[in-house]
Amino acid sequence: MMSAEQAYPLATADSDEILALRQQASALRDLHWGDVVTYSRKVFVPLTNMCRDTCGYCTFVKPPGSPDAHIMSPEEVMAVVKEGERLGCKEVLFSLGEKPEKKYPEARARLAELGYDTMVDYLRAMCQLVIDNTSMLPHVNAGTLSEEDVLKLRPVSASMGMMLENVSRRLMEKGQAHYACPDKVPVQRLRTLELAGKYNVPFTTGILIGIGETWQERVDSLIAINEMHQRYGHIQEVIVQNFRAKPGTAMADAPEPELEDMLLTLAVARLILDPTISLQAPPNLQEHYKDYIFSGINDWGGVSPLTIDHINPERAWPKIQSLEFKTSECGYRLQERLAIYPQYQNLPEKYLSAEMSLRLDALESQRTPLYA
16 A cells, blocks of 8 residues: 555646546555445435535535525425335445534524434434335534534444544644534544444545645545554545536635645545555546546545535436446446445344345345346
8 A cells, every 4th residue: 555655746737646546546546446336226315404514615505694504304205215225225325414413593493493413413313214114324414523423324324424524633624624624623524534443333434635734634634544544444535526616605616626636635645545445436426437547546435326416516427327338338247236335244143233234145135137
């Protein structure tokens, strides 16, 4: 694996050096993942778009004064989930703003109407509702979590996730991307990764590039993720996500990372990370399928035939049949996976509740054909 000291000088890599790194990364990917590139067939459930953070690049979050601010009802959740199940989806991605009840009385009042004190308590109930009424797998992306939160959510989720984004505290300074974002304190996000490892939670994390970080800060973030995995073995996938500027945000005029920067980052990520960690790049944020595959990725992440990407609503998911064609053009096979990777499924007594283990066995025996 590549060390930080080896990665730092690559900030000035030229095109030939980047090509060589991409070739190394692709060879390493082939060695450990073969000719398969995976995806998860999912529905995206934005349980709430209220959040106590105000990231400079985000359009997902809506303050209570906005007519679009919302906490989904159980009926709204299940309407989406049931339709997704009908379309062959296996994963319910619960994504939500962080701890809005700690900032907004309106969020507390809505939760009280629903019968809950915190978003995590409500999230747990919605995961249980999915388990009780469908064959689908909840995947929870609730941001920073306390030890109590992890223990509440672990029995009702197949896996969890949270983007680390970056370990730089500098990004929390005034004028930076994470200013006035209490849940983006790096030590808190690393603590969430550590708690997930401590309690054997298969976990997805990643970095967001182009938000004002330096190359060294980017490398440090990948190293931190890998060190956490070396300690606990629970990081199932890492996402490298490129910043997209959005109108109406503080970073609306910020430059987006260039394609070569993204490809260099992907290649270096593959060379830094333990090869058993899946490397993912979102296919809807830049349509460079061949470039991404030949930079070392082996996964496209969750793709939905039903719901939009609520974080990047302007960027539609590719059709799964189109994704299969683009992947095959590169000489690779697209294969559906579940929200928990096989190496964790194979150790159910360590990584799964008894109920979740039974559900996984049933899903594996009836996985949807590619074009269903």
